[in-house]
Amino acid sequence: xxxxxxxxxxxxxxxxxxxxxxxxxxxxxxxxxxxxxxxxxxxxxxxxxxxxxxxxxxxxxxxxxxxxxxxxxxxxxxxxxxxxxxxxxxxxxxxxxxxxxxxxxxxxxxxxxxxxxxxxxxxxxxxxxxxxxxxxxxxxxxxxxxxx
Numbered sequence: 001x002x003x004x005x006x007x008x009x010x011x012x013x014x015x016x017x018x019x020x021x022x023x024x025x026x027x028x029x030x031x032x033x034x035x036x037x038x039x040x041x042x043x044x045x046x047x048x049x050x051x052x053x054x055x056x057x058x059x060x061x062x063x064x065x066x067x068x069x070x071x072x073x074x075x076x077x078x079x080x081x082x083x084x085x086x087x088x089x090x091x092x093x094x095x096x097x098x099x100x101x102x103x104x105x106x107x108x109x110x111x112x113x114x115x116x117x118x119x120x121x122x123x124x125x126x127x128x129x130x131x132x133x134x135x136x137x138x139x140x141x142x143x144x145x146x147x148x
Contacts, residue, residue: 029077081144
Protein backbone atom coordinates (compact mmCIF):
# COMPACT_ATOMS: atom_id res chain seq x y z
CA UNK A 1 0.00 0.00 0.00
CA UNK A 2 1.39 3.42 -0.95
CA UNK A 3 1.70 6.18 1.57
CA UNK A 4 -0.67 9.14 1.35
CA UNK A 5 1.04 12.48 0.77
CA UNK A 6 0.95 14.96 3.66
CA UNK A 7 -0.74 17.56 1.45
CA UNK A 8 -3.06 17.32 -1.53
CA UNK A 9 -1.65 18.91 -4.69
CA UNK A 10 -4.58 19.48 -7.08
CA UNK A 11 -2.35 20.51 -9.97
CA UNK A 12 -1.15 16.91 -10.17
CA UNK A 13 -4.56 15.67 -11.31
CA UNK A 14 -6.77 18.59 -12.39
CA UNK A 15 -5.40 19.13 -15.90
CA UNK A 16 -5.47 15.43 -16.80
CA UNK A 17 -8.96 14.98 -15.38
CA UNK A 18 -10.29 18.06 -17.23
CA UNK A 19 -8.83 16.72 -20.50
CA UNK A 20 -10.61 13.40 -19.93
CA UNK A 21 -13.90 15.24 -19.43
CA UNK A 22 -13.36 17.24 -22.64
CA UNK A 23 -12.38 14.16 -24.65
CA UNK A 24 -15.47 12.32 -23.43
CA UNK A 25 -17.67 15.23 -24.57
CA UNK A 26 -19.23 15.74 -21.14
CA UNK A 27 -19.69 19.49 -21.73
CA UNK A 28 -20.79 19.39 -25.38
CA UNK A 29 -24.47 20.18 -25.87
CA UNK A 30 -26.50 18.15 -28.37
CA UNK A 31 -28.80 20.39 -30.41
CA UNK A 32 -30.87 17.33 -31.44
CA UNK A 33 -31.48 16.16 -27.88
CA UNK A 34 -35.00 15.47 -26.62
CA UNK A 35 -33.98 16.65 -23.15
CA UNK A 36 -35.29 19.94 -21.82
CA UNK A 37 -32.76 22.64 -22.78
CA UNK A 38 -30.93 24.89 -20.34
CA UNK A 39 -28.38 27.47 -21.43
CA UNK A 40 -26.13 30.15 -20.03
CA UNK A 41 -24.13 32.60 -22.10
CA UNK A 42 -21.05 33.71 -20.21
CA UNK A 43 -21.07 37.49 -19.89
CA UNK A 44 -17.97 37.76 -22.05
CA UNK A 45 -14.82 39.01 -20.37
CA UNK A 46 -12.88 41.70 -22.22
CA UNK A 47 -9.99 40.37 -24.23
CA UNK A 48 -7.79 43.18 -22.85
CA UNK A 49 -6.86 41.55 -19.59
CA UNK A 50 -7.04 38.44 -17.52
CA UNK A 51 -9.75 37.06 -15.30
CA UNK A 52 -10.06 38.44 -11.77
CA UNK A 53 -11.70 37.16 -8.60
CA UNK A 54 -15.11 38.47 -9.69
CA UNK A 55 -14.90 36.38 -12.86
CA UNK A 56 -13.90 33.35 -10.78
CA UNK A 57 -16.97 33.83 -8.57
CA UNK A 58 -19.31 34.27 -11.56
CA UNK A 59 -17.83 31.27 -13.36
CA UNK A 60 -18.10 29.12 -10.22
CA UNK A 61 -21.80 29.95 -9.87
CA UNK A 62 -22.50 29.36 -13.57
CA UNK A 63 -20.54 26.09 -13.45
CA UNK A 64 -22.52 24.95 -10.40
CA UNK A 65 -25.82 25.71 -12.17
CA UNK A 66 -24.70 23.97 -15.37
CA UNK A 67 -23.52 20.82 -13.59
CA UNK A 68 -26.64 20.70 -11.41
CA UNK A 69 -28.90 20.96 -14.47
CA UNK A 70 -26.93 18.19 -16.21
CA UNK A 71 -27.40 15.96 -13.17
CA UNK A 72 -31.14 16.71 -13.28
CA UNK A 73 -31.34 15.54 -16.90
CA UNK A 74 -31.29 18.80 -18.84
CA UNK A 75 -29.42 19.31 -22.12
CA UNK A 76 -27.05 22.06 -21.00
CA UNK A 77 -25.28 24.58 -23.18
CA UNK A 78 -22.91 26.84 -21.30
CA UNK A 79 -21.63 29.08 -24.08
CA UNK A 80 -18.11 30.51 -23.71
CA UNK A 81 -16.83 33.64 -25.37
CA UNK A 82 -14.98 36.93 -25.14
CA UNK A 83 -15.77 40.55 -25.86
CA UNK A 84 -13.63 42.55 -28.27
CA UNK A 85 -13.50 45.62 -25.97
CA UNK A 86 -12.94 47.73 -29.09
CA UNK A 87 -11.49 50.99 -27.82
CA UNK A 88 -9.64 49.35 -24.92
CA UNK A 89 -8.07 46.82 -27.30
CA UNK A 90 -7.09 49.58 -29.71
CA UNK A 91 -5.43 51.50 -26.86
CA UNK A 92 -3.41 48.48 -25.76
CA UNK A 93 -2.12 47.81 -29.28
CA UNK A 94 -1.39 51.51 -29.87
CA UNK A 95 0.69 51.60 -26.66
CA UNK A 96 2.66 48.56 -27.83
CA UNK A 97 3.33 50.28 -31.15
CA UNK A 98 4.30 53.53 -29.42
CA UNK A 99 6.91 51.64 -27.40
CA UNK A 100 8.51 50.82 -30.76
CA UNK A 101 8.15 54.39 -32.00
CA UNK A 102 5.32 53.54 -34.41
CA UNK A 103 1.76 54.85 -34.61
CA UNK A 104 -1.28 53.12 -36.08
CA UNK A 105 -1.26 55.77 -38.81
CA UNK A 106 2.27 54.70 -39.81
CA UNK A 107 1.02 51.13 -40.32
CA UNK A 108 -2.18 51.89 -42.17
CA UNK A 109 -5.59 50.43 -41.45
CA UNK A 110 -5.11 46.89 -42.78
CA UNK A 111 -1.80 46.28 -41.02
CA UNK A 112 -3.10 47.79 -37.78
CA UNK A 113 -6.16 45.51 -37.87
CA UNK A 114 -3.83 42.52 -38.41
CA UNK A 115 -1.85 43.55 -35.33
CA UNK A 116 -5.05 43.86 -33.28
CA UNK A 117 -6.16 40.34 -34.29
CA UNK A 118 -2.69 38.96 -33.52
CA UNK A 119 -2.78 40.57 -30.09
CA UNK A 120 -6.32 39.23 -29.51
CA UNK A 121 -5.13 35.68 -30.20
CA UNK A 122 -2.31 36.04 -27.66
CA UNK A 123 -4.33 37.79 -24.95
CA UNK A 124 -7.48 35.75 -25.52
CA UNK A 125 -5.48 32.56 -25.15
CA UNK A 126 -4.55 33.58 -21.62
CA UNK A 127 -8.21 34.08 -20.67
CA UNK A 128 -9.30 30.79 -22.24
CA UNK A 129 -6.51 29.02 -20.38
CA UNK A 130 -7.69 30.57 -17.13
CA UNK A 131 -11.24 29.40 -17.82
CA UNK A 132 -9.98 25.87 -18.40
CA UNK A 133 -7.87 26.06 -15.24
CA UNK A 134 -11.03 27.02 -13.31
CA UNK A 135 -12.59 23.84 -14.71
CA UNK A 136 -15.41 25.63 -16.55
CA UNK A 137 -17.78 23.00 -17.97
CA UNK A 138 -18.48 25.06 -21.11
CA UNK A 139 -19.10 23.75 -24.62
CA UNK A 140 -15.74 24.71 -26.18
CA UNK A 141 -16.93 23.62 -29.63
CA UNK A 142 -19.20 26.68 -29.65
CA UNK A 143 -16.76 29.32 -28.37
CA UNK A 144 -17.62 32.82 -29.61
CA UNK A 145 -15.98 36.22 -29.97
CA UNK A 146 -18.09 39.37 -30.27
CA UNK A 147 -16.35 40.23 -33.57
CA UNK A 148 -17.28 36.87 -35.16
